[in-house]
Amino acid sequence: MPSQPKLTASDHNGVSVIQSQAHATSAPTASSSLPSAVTGLQQVPQLVPVNPASGGGKAVPPSKMKKQPADKDSEEYRQRRERNNLAVKKSRMRSKQKAQDTQQRVNELKEENERLEAKIKLLSKELSVLKDLFLEHAHNLADNVQPPGGAEGSSPASSNNNNNNNNNNNNSNGQ
Amino acid sequence: MPSQPKLTASDHNGVSVIQSQAHATSAPTASSSLPSAVTGLQQVPQLVPVNPASGGGKAVPPSKMKKQPADKDSEEYRQRRERNNLAVKKSRMRSKQKAQDTQQRVNELKEENERLEAKIKLLSKELSVLKDLFLEHAHNLADNVQPPGGAEGSSPASSNNNNNNNNNNNNSNGQ
DNA sequence: ATAGATTGCGCAATAT
DNA sequence: TATATTGCGCAATCTA
Numbered sequence: 001m002p003s004q005p006k007l008t009a010s011d012h013n014g015v016s017v018i019q020s021q022a023h024a025t026s027a028p029t030a031s032s033s034l035p036s037a038v039t040g041l042q043q044v045p046q047l048v049p050v051n052p053a054s055g056g057g058k059a060v061p062p063s064k065m066k067k068q069p070a071d072k073d074s075e076e077y078r079q080r081r082e083r084n085n086l087a088v089k090k091s092r093m094r095s096k097q098k099a100q101d102t103q104q105r106v107n108e109l110k111e112e113n114e115r116l117e118a119k120i121k122l123l124s125k126e127l128s129v130l131k132d133l134f135l136e137h138a139h140n141l142a143d144n145v146q147p148p149g150g151a152e153g154s155s156p157a158s159s160n161n162n163n164n165n166n167n168n169n170n171n172s173n174g175q
Numbered sequence: 176m177p178s179q180p181k182l183t184a185s186d187h188n189g190v191s192v193i194q195s196q197a198h199a200t201s202a203p204t205a206s207s208s209l210p211s212a213v214t215g216l217q218q219v220p221q222l223v224p225v226n227p228a229s230g231g232g233k234a235v236p237p238s239k240m241k242k243q244p245a246d247k248d249s250e251e252y253r254q255r256r257e258r259n260n261l262a263v264k265k266s267r268m269r270s271k272q273k274a275q276d277t278q279q280r281v282n283e284l285k286e287e288n289e290r291l292e293a294k295i296k297l298l299s300k301e302l303s304v305l306k307d308l309f310l311e312h313a314h315n316l317a318d319n320v321q322p323p324g325g326a327e328g329s330s331p332a333s334s335n336n337n338n339n340n341n342n343n344n345n346n347s348n349g350q
Numbered sequence: 351a352t353a354g355a356t357t358g359c360g361c362a363a364t365a366t
Numbered sequence: 367t368a369t370a371t372t373g374c375g376c377a378a379t380c381t382a
């Protein structure tokens with residue numbers, strides 16, 4: 001489940017900083033060449049107020065901590081970013097793969113569907129033929145009536161061979 | 176069609192710069208609050224060599240132009256970014272929607288499939304019943320043989336009623 | 351050549 | 367705490 005962001009609009013500060021390829025220990029997959037167009041923009045040390053609420057006696061409860069902007073220089077920061085970037089790539093790959101699989105599934109199902117429809121058509125035809133045969137036979141029976149036992153009522157001959165031919169319109173179009 | 180990137184690895188310089196909310200004429204959708212953590216990083220004017228190949232007589236063919244780093248301050252730049260951001264959002268929304276639709280399609284097809292299979296089962300059963308009826312009837316015929324016209328060859332009676340009962344094992348398992 | 355559409359990527363906030 | 371997801375902006379391409 002995607003899990004939507006509670007209710008508060010996702011409002012991360014739209015910041016982002018030069019990513020020098022300096023200690024680029026990453027790129028295990030396709031090493032991005034990073035030719036030379038990189039502008040040598042340097043980072044600002046980014047001094048952070050040691051603690052936004054140190055004046056009051058509240059002792060700053062751990063909750064509501066504003067999360068220091070993370071020193072971009074910190075090695076640990078870089079490592080975290082690095083790992084996250086990896087995770088992101090992985091996640092996206094999976095996502096893409098899944099989408100692809102789903103599409104494929106659609107194609108497979110479509111094919112299967114066609115096969116099934118064809119089969120239905122065939123079966124229907126067979127049924128139809130058999131039913132016709134039945135009808136024809138019923139007619140024959142009605143034509144040359146010949147009671148198995150001794151001669152009896154001597155059917156009135158000709159027409160009116162309307163036996164229980166229920167038409168069998170059993171189309172069973174269940175839907 | 177997505178059109179894959181020729182062959183050259185996509186190696187944009189992994190650069191990116193502080194996005195100050197200064198002239199934030201944007202945010203038409205959900206206004207990003209941008210609390211206070213924004214560092215006031217200023218941009219370097221980024222002087223660009225007027226033209227990398229002005230010495231030769233080649234007159235610099237339009238192709239191969241290195242594309243100036245685009246002054247981040249330029250109003251036009253901001254507008255372009257703004258528009259692109261919008262386009263990106265749109266594109267991603269569509270993409271997501273499509274994926275969702277595809278998933279839905281899968282579900283629909285699965286259902287349809289089940290319906291078809293059920294129908295096949297039904298038809299098969301019907302066919303089976305009719306065929307059985309046929310067989311039974313054939314037996315009856317064989318039992319009390321009674322040539323329609325005058326008495327003739329007088330069939331040898333009993334057994335061997337092996338008419339063209341081809342069993343009709345026409346399962347048509349076409350696959 | 352220009353504008354919109356896609357795509358890969360990194361960041362940060364969240365979710366798990 | 368670590369990884370997984372997700373929204374977002376940037377820049378390079380692709381398309382029209």
